Amino acid sequence: xxxxxxxxxxxxxxxxxxxxxxxxxxxxxxxxxxxxxxxxxxxxxxxxxxxxxxxxxxxxxxxxxxxxxxxxxxxxxxxxxxxxxxxxxxxxxxxxxxxxxxxxxxxxxxxxxxxxxxxxxxxxxxxxxxxxxxxxxxxxxxxxxxxxxxxxxxxxxxxxxxxxxxxxxxxxxxxxxxxxxxxxxxxxxxxxxxxxxxxxxxxxxxxxxxxxxxxxxxxxxxxxx
Numbered sequence: 001x002x003x004x005x006x007x008x009x010x011x012x013x014x015x016x017x018x019x020x021x022x023x024x025x026x027x028x029x030x031x032x033x034x035x036x037x038x039x040x041x042x043x044x045x046x047x048x049x050x051x052x053x054x055x056x057x058x059x060x061x062x063x064x065x066x067x068x069x070x071x072x073x074x075x076x077x078x079x080x081x082x083x084x085x086x087x088x089x090x091x092x093x094x095x096x097x098x099x100x101x102x103x104x105x106x107x108x109x110x111x112x113x114x115x116x117x118x119x120x121x122x123x124x125x126x127x128x129x130x131x132x133x134x135x136x137x138x139x140x141x142x143x144x145x146x147x148x149x150x151x152x153x154x155x156x157x158x159x160x161x162x163x164x165x166x167x168x169x170x171x172x173x174x175x176x177x178x179x180x181x182x183x184x185x186x187x188x189x190x191x192x193x194x195x196x197x198x199x200x201x202x203x204x205x206x207x208x209x210x211x212x213x214x215x216x217x218x219x220x221x222x223x224x225x
Contacts, residue, residue, distance in 0.1 A: 011035075011042035015061075019046070019054045024210035031061045036069045040080055047098030056207040059098055063105030070110050081106065081117050088124065088132065096137065100124065104144025108151045118155035121145060125162040135171060142166060142177035143207075149184035160187035167193040172217065176204040179221040197221035 011034060018027045031039060043065070046058030062080075070077035084103050087096030103121050107114035123129030124141045132138060142163075149156040159181065166178035167190060179197050182190040200217035207213075 008038055008042050011039055012045060015039075015042055015046065015058070016054070019051075019057045024057060024060070027057060028061060028064055028210075032064050032068060034065075036065055036072065037076060039065055040069070047102070052205075052207075052212060055098065056212065057210075059101045059105050059207075060210065062102045063109045066102075066106045066113070067110040070113055074112060077106075077110075077113060078116070081113060085117075085120060088137065095134070096140075098140065100137065100140040100144040101147075102144075104147040107155070108147045111152075114148065114152050114155050118148060118152070119158070121148065122156060122159045122162070125159060125166070127162070135174065138166070139171075139173050139177055142174060142181055146177060146181035146184065149181050153184050156181070157185055157187075160185045161189050163187075164189050164193065167197065172202045173204050175200070176202070176206070176215070176217040176220050179217055180206070183221055194221045 014034075015031070018030060022030070034042075040062065043058045043062050046054050049055045049058070066077050066080050069080070081103065084096070084099040087094065087099040089096075100121065103117065107118055107121070120130070121141065121144055124132045125138070125145070132141060145156055145159050145163075149159075163178050163182045163185075166174050167182060169175045169178065175197070179194060179200075182194055198218050198221045200221065202217050203214050204217060204220075205212055206215045206220070
């Protein structure tokens with residue numbers, strides 16, 4: 001496929017076509033050949049997409065693009081991270097859909113971003129930190145923590161104790177995503193809850209390895225998918 005170039009509007013149109021028709025692995029390769037700063041701006045609108053596959057492909061693409069950007073110009077990557085953090089701030093005046101997921105994906109891919117910002121993502125579930133009580137945003141935070149824990153458990157280990165209340169949530173998605181994160185972060189406080197959840201057969205949708213999959217909460221409690 002040729003390298004896409006052009007204005008932000010043209011990039012958004014190309015991304016829409018790629019996300020709709022492309023193989024995820026090939027899509028990512030094409031996106032990473034786009035002008036990095038421009039494609040960051042073109043990806044943000046997809047965080048509000050009602051198409052789950054478009055949303056998740058944008059999250060994955062943002063992770064890959066910002067990781068590359070951090071290697072070229074670390075301050076530009078920090079600007080993106082600060083923008084994501086601002087979107088999750090009450091003072092932003094909006095709802096930061098996709099921002100926590102993107103933070104997790106970026107940090108899972110890039111050491112430097114993870115070293116600098118992992119504690120911020122953890123703080124969003126810390127009652128004494130920057131706790132966010134919006135259930136839909138909590139799902140994004142828990143997904144982001146699970147993604148970070150997958151590749152860099154040492155940087156997300158501080159989240160373990162804060163996952164405890166989420167593991168007992170009546171919301172299946174929150175419960176399952178918390179189990180996914182906790183299963184990668186051994187902790188005495190979460191161990192009995194994970195054992196209890198291992199027989200939970202409720203299904204949730206989970207984006208993993210470029211695809212949306214159905215997983216039982218029990219399977220997520222036992223091991224990372």
